Amino acid sequence: MESVQHTYRLHLTAEDQRRNPYSLIPFDVPHRVARLAVVYEFRSALEVGRVGKESGSVVDLGLFDPRGCDLFTAQGFRGWSGSARSEVTLTPTQATPGYLPGPLYPGTWHVLLGFSQIAPEGCDVTVQVTLTPGDQDGTSQAADGPLSVSVRVVRDGPDWYRGDLHCHTHHSDATAEVATLVDVARAQGLDFLAVTDHNTVSHFPELVQHSGPDLLLIPGTEITTHRGHANVWGGRTWLEFRVCTDEEIRRVREQARDQGALFSINHPKEGGPDWQFGTTAGADAVEGWQAPWWLSNHVSLGFWDRLLREGTRPTLVGGSDKHQGPYDGSLSLYELGTPTTWVYARSLSEEEILAGIRAGHVYVSQDPSGPRLEFTAQCGDEAVMMGDELRVPPEGIVSFRCRVVGAERGWLLRAIDMDGEAFHVAIAGADFSYAWQVDVKADNYLRVEVIEPPLAPLDEEPSALFVFAASNPIYVRCG
Ligand SMILES: [Zn+2]
Ligand SMILES: [Zn+2]
Structure with missing residues (x-):
């Protein structure tokens, strides 16, 4: 039998995009289809936009099978490629990266189009679906049910484990396979990724086969909306991303929580792209440091610090957001682990790393070599570490201690509380400890940074901040 081809043409205006930035195109799949292909292109009036290339418009692609495509209850998710690919194919056993192989169920499927950007003059989109008849031999179960990713302890024992919480492969808009990404993570000496x-x-499914005693791989998804991005770590099923309102992003976060996963706001800074929802959705964490520090991370760290001052306690994390390309064995200044997130965990396992992040037992350093931080506090018999809350009786004196390993002489150790900078001291050498006492009179938090001596006063010129490492706070509660 011959292949069957359907072609769909749409004209979109910027007004259409404002009304609804997603559109579903239904098409029917009969019994006994062995291969399904979708090809699309979009064209603005002024120029032809090749998919993935700069043009006045950007249109994204996804696919749902007959098990459902409704917002928040879609069971039929079969893939998403953003604007990274102009052509995708599915068979029962294979699929273009970003898409799930599995049964090509007969019934009504939907092509999902996402309108990231529509040129003022409008945009023409052409979608072509090709169905190739044949038997569905060797159907895998990959598209059915929750994804099985084994949870096991990779390494025993409590320790500070170092890793990276944000990166991409050819399953979205990077070019490298998971295997290449993992090679770089190992070369960087990361414990988790x-x-x-x-x-x-x-x-x-690929993460299971690449995990080993020296490297824990954690399943994650970057929920990528038109109003901001958030990482979810430790989920087991696909999560809705076609969300526009504050209420909807809260619901995504609830769905993540229901799976035991963490939800973290990504790169809240101009060009990040920024977080434009009116709520943090009760995020567990904030990526206050994404990619090398100089990429406007003083803004992201400031976003997180504002949330602390408002009384919420999301954990500061870092993420390289590396879109992995070819790797020939040589490492550049911007790799996985730029920056590195250090997590104090009871073991190197997915469950314990996520528990450590949830607890705020985390600091971020510019790369896997550090600088390394210890930050503790004591009042009477009670001793805590970064991320913890210390209960202090009236008239209580809190003793803080910070150790910095791997910093250069002349860098500064800076302490920040609810009112801004509390003090700074010059770091005297590669293994530097500093202790101080605070007479605590009200609830507060204290966190530390290792910074370069700023070239301008930081309260007047926040962009003069250059950070080598930053801790989570110790929260002090009076009474
Ligand atoms: Zn992002
Ligand atoms: Zn990203």
């Missing part, structure tokens, strides 16, 4: 491709879970 959360792989967070955009809006898909097609990379999850």
Whole structure:
């Protein structure tokens, strides 16, 4: 039998995009289809936009099978490629990265189009679906049910484990396979790596086979909306991303929590892209440091610090957001682990790393070599570490202690509380400890940074901040 082809043409205006930035195109799949292909292109009036290339418009692609495509209850998610690919194919056993192989169920499927950007003059989109008849031999179960990713202890024992919580493969808009990404993570000496491709879970099954005693791989997804991005770590199924309102992003976060996963706001800074929802959705964490520090991370760290001052306690994390390309064995200044997130965990396992993040037992350093931080506090018999709360009786004196390993002489150790900078001291050498006492009179928090001596006063010129390492706070509660 011959292949069957359907072609769909749409004209979109910027007004259409404002009304609804997603559109579903239904098409029917009969029994006995062995291969399904979708090809699309979009064209603005002024120029032809090749998919993935700069043009006046950007249109994204996804796919749902007949099990459902409704907002928040879609059971039929089969893949998402953003604007990274102009052509995708599915068979029962294979799929384009970003998409899930599995049964090509007969019934009504939907092509999902996402309108990231529509040129003022409008945009023409052409979608072509090709169905190739044949038997569905060797159907895998990959598209059915929750994805099985084994949870096991990779390494025993409590320790500070170092890793990266944000990166991409060819399952979204990077070019490298998971295997290449993992090679770089090992070369960087990382203990854990959360792989967070955009809006898909097609990379999850591969993570199991690449995890080993020296490297824990954590399934992640970067929920990529038109109003901001958030990482979810430790989920097991696909999560809704077609959300526009504050209420909807809260619901995504609830769905993540229901799976025991963590939800973290990504790169809240101009060009990040920024977080434009009116709520943090009760995020567990904030990526206050994404990619090398100089990429406007003083803004992201300031976003997080504002949340602390408002009384919430999201954990500060870092993420390289590396879109992995070819790796020939040589490392550049911007790799996985730029920056590195250090987590104090009872063991190197997915469950314990996520528990450590949830507890705020985390600091971020510019790369896997450090600088390394210890930050503790004591009042009477009670001793805590970063992320913890210390209860202090009236008239209580709190003793703080910070150790910095791997910093250069002349860098500064800076302490920040609810009112801004509390003090700074010059770091005297490669293994530097500093202790101080605070007569605590009100609830507060204290966190530390290792910074370069700023070239301008930081309260007047926040962009003069250059950070080498930053801790989570110790929260002090009076009475
Ligand atoms: Zn992002
Ligand atoms: Zn990303």
